Amino acid sequence: MKEIKYRFSPNMPGKTIKRIKLIDRLLYTTVPKASNKKLSTQNFSKITIVQLAHIGDMILMLPAIKVLKSITGYHINLLVSSQNFTIASRLKYVDSVTIADAPYFARNNKTSYLSYINQLSKITTDLIYDVRGDLRNNFFIKFFVRKKLFVGYDVGGGGALLDVVLPFQHEGHVSGLFNPLFNYLKLPPNHLSDYWNEEDMPYEEIPDLNFPSQFLVVHIGTGAQARKWPVEFFIETIEALSKEIPVYVVGINQDLSVEQHNIISAMPNVVPCIGKYSILQSVYILKKCSLFLGLDSGFSHIAALLKKKVIVLFSGTVNKNVWKPFSFFEDQVLLLNKSVPCDHGTGCGKLSCEDNICMKFITPREVINQLKIALNELKLISDENYVE
Known part of the structure; x- marks a missing residue:
């Protein structure tokens, strides 16, 4: 078995990590080695891109998917x-969507x-590409999707299940995860910003909502x-900013209590x-x-x-250099985050925290x-309206 640099959350239990590594060793021992088959681009026409996690993970993929569609x-x-x-x-540069x-x-x-x-068993494709590098994804895609070629990463285990293991860039921004696939397909170098337009993000107009010329x-x-x-x-921040500019x-509803909703709704120059x-x-x-x-x-x-x-307002749960929003111009994205002992430098990996000090230390002021x-x-x- 080759040496693998895994990507595990700092919060993942040691027993779980040992179990994944053990399963990985067994897979490399028992699963027949991939034949290193590489189909000519003339031999396949359908690529399935896999992102089974949450909305932010999918959104970060969209510029790369737009490039893939545009140049192939x-x-x-x-x-x-x-x-x-x-x-x-609703994505115009995607031909079909499977759930x-x-x-x-x-x-x-x-x-x-x-x-x-x-x-999964209803999917038929030529090449399937999973961006996550997760043992669970690799297992289910390997055995239940009909495909000619399975391409992905081994950083979460399951590399033996892949036909092609792509090199993974640790600590690199997730928008670059498609670069190894582009290289494998021998596509020309590209810049995501050259292909992406804000109109590529789907939205639905709200005809009865009249917006001011400028608002937050x-x-x-x-x-x-x-x-x-x-x-x-948030309430303190909204109240202060609403004195300067309309705030939407x-x-x-689950984000706040009824009482908090009523407080925000009663604020002048605020549209709840x-x-x-x-x-x-909401995208509109x-x-x-x-x-x-x-x-x-x-x-x-x-x-x-x-x-x-x-x-x-960025938490310490994940590596900010990897998961921050994609930027198109200098200073487009400003991250406000606090370095705390429990974030391990690359994030704690927690979805739930008894006292998320990494967020509470960010003050409204x-x-x-x-x-x-x-x-x-x-x-x-005017620049007279803020205090250093």
Whole structure:
């Protein structure tokens, strides 16, 4: 078995890591070695791209998928979870979308392995590419998807199940995960920003909503509790900024209590949109805004792909250099985050935390000042309105 540099979360139990490595050794011993087959591009026409995790992971892939479609004649099939189907099905540079709900990525108990296997077994493709490098993904794709060639990474185990193991760039931004695939397919060098346009992000217009010429969007939600900022901090920030510029607040009802929702709704110059609009309509609100404030979530990545100035309150749960939003221009994305002992330098990997100090140490005062600095740079307020 070759030497593998694994990519495990610092929070992953040692027993789990030992179990994965043991399974990996057994696989390399028992699974017939791949024949290193490499099909000519003339021999296949359909590529299936796999991203079964959450919305932010999928959003970060979109510029690379746009490039792949733009410079090749391949039929692009996108394999995603049902929660991401709404956006995926509206992508103009994707030819088809297939749903597969992996129970190990689900944030509810409504999925089953039997259903998951049934979904995978309906897929027929020439080449299938999984960006995650996960033993579980590699196992189920290997044995239940009909394909000619399986390409991916071995950093989470299961490399013996792949036909082609691509070199993985540790500590590199996730937007670069497609580069090894492009090299394998012998595609010319490219820059994602040369192909991506903000209109490539799907949205749904809201005809009855009249926007001011300039406004701030605050998105208060994120999928993991460990990445949340206290709602009372958001309220303080929204109240202060609403004195300078209209503020639209987006999110879902579960992001805050009824009392907190009522406080925000009563603020002058604030438009509460929480729970009112679909995800595509919420994207439309972001598309119209001047500045965006959010957490480590899919919506922060969407705002960045819409080429907005983005300020993200970033937790210590993941490596910021790997998972920060994609930038199209200098200083487009500003990360506000605190270095704390428990983030291990590359993130703690936690989805839930009893005391997420990495977020609570970010004060409303510094967020308000950074927002006002950004508004001044955008020529929306005077530089006299913030305090160093």
